[in-house]
Amino acid sequence: MSDEQPTELEPGGPNAVGKMLGLLGDEWTLLLIQQALLGVTRYGQFKAAMPISNAVLTARLNLLTREGLLERNVYQSNPLRAEYLTTPRSRSLWPFMLAIWDWERKWVPGHDLPRMVHTVCEREFAPVLSCASCGKPAAAREIAAEWGPSGNWARSVPEASTRRRWDSEQVSGAAGLFPDTMTILGNRWASALIGAAFRGITRFTDFEKALSAPPTLVADRLRAFVAIDVLAATQNDKRPDWAEYHLTEKGRAFFPVVATALQWSQRWFRSPEGPALLETHTTCGAEFDPQFRCDQCSTVVHRRDVRIV
Numbered sequence: 001m002s003d004e005q006p007t008e009l010e011p012g013g014p015n016a017v018g019k020m021l022g023l024l025g026d027e028w029t030l031l032l033i034q035q036a037l038l039g040v041t042r043y044g045q046f047k048a049a050m051p052i053s054n055a056v057l058t059a060r061l062n063l064l065t066r067e068g069l070l071e072r073n074v075y076q077s078n079p080l081r082a083e084y085l086t087t088p089r090s091r092s093l094w095p096f097m098l099a100i101w102d103w104e105r106k107w108v109p110g111h112d113l114p115r116m117v118h119t120v121c122e123r124e125f126a127p128v129l130s131c132a133s134c135g136k137p138a139a140a141r142e143i144a145a146e147w148g149p150s151g152n153w154a155r156s157v158p159e160a161s162t163r164r165r166w167d168s169e170q171v172s173g174a175a176g177l178f179p180d181t182m183t184i185l186g187n188r189w190a191s192a193l194i195g196a197a198f199r200g201i202t203r204f205t206d207f208e209k210a211l212s213a214p215p216t217l218v219a220d221r222l223r224a225f226v227a228i229d230v231l232a233a234t235q236n237d238k239r240p241d242w243a244e245y246h247l248t249e250k251g252r253a254f255f256p257v258v259a260t261a262l263q264w265s266q267r268w269f270r271s272p273e274g275p276a277l278l279e280t281h282t283t284c285g286a287e288f289d290p291q292f293r294c295d296q297c298s299t300v301v302h303r304r305d306v307r308i309v
């Protein structure tokens with residue numbers, strides 16, 4: 001696999017969205033990518049950065065290597081020592097990580113995140129999700145999304161990329177990083193559910209149908225989302241047993257994370273039929289290509305121009 005080439009997916013199989021949810025909808029994977037982007041390369045360093053067992057760490061590093069997000073480089077042969085280097089595929093997750101950082105900082109009080117300075121203007125900044133075509137800020141309500149040729153719920157359902165016994169629900173507290181983001185993205189069903197909420201789904205049965213997931217699992221995820229105030233449950237007067245779930249302000253503010261994850265998925269995974277999702281910035285009418293601008297100086301934010309303090 002060439003470094004810059006997208007993965008060609010099987011016709012009729014899981015599409016870019018399903019592939020992305022299966023890969024990124026995993027707590028350990030997100031933590032490993034975050035650490036790798038911060039410069040961690042060695043097994044022992046990853047191990048020291050999070051409460052992860054050897055079996056899980058080895059499995060995740062193998063998965064990320066196989067999927068082209070890390071490159072295993074043997075730098076010493078006797079004894080054998082390898083390091084794990086980022087690739088264009090993992091480095092292009094930087095906007096997604098920036099979006100997570102910004103959302104946690106604004107909406108999840110009580111945990112200290114590093115501050116970031118935009119070196120172009122030398123100010124602490126917040127990234128503003130914008131449209132690459134017109135340069136204007138882009139809010140969730142201004143983006144119209146419809147399925148593309150490879151898009152439907154069945155093909156967007158997350159693939160299991162890890163074995164079930166490794167699916168972990170309780171590690172986020174221990175890792176102490178991005179607690180609410182891990183509730184939303186840290187397992188593949190949760191991340192699919194937030195996508196469904198942004199596609200306008202509100203009813204329990206519709207979530208269940210869209211995700212093809214067992215009702216207990218859907219109920220459990222919805223409860224977790226309500227508990228962190230990302231979704232609000234409202235009673236339906238005509239059907240008292242039929243609650244609806246709507247994104248709160250905090251939930252809607254998660255949109256840049258979703259938008260950058262989708263952008264990444266469409267960049268790196270191609271179905272032969274065409275894209276999974278077609279997004280339009282309704283304000284200008286162009287196909288929506290998200291980018292971040294600096295809220296202080298309005299220029300486009302590049303990774304090389306951000307300093308962590």
Ligand SMILES: [Zn+2]
Binds near residue numbers: 132285
């Ligand atoms: Zn636009």
Ligand SMILES: [Zn+2]
Binds near residue numbers: 296
């Ligand atoms: Zn700036």
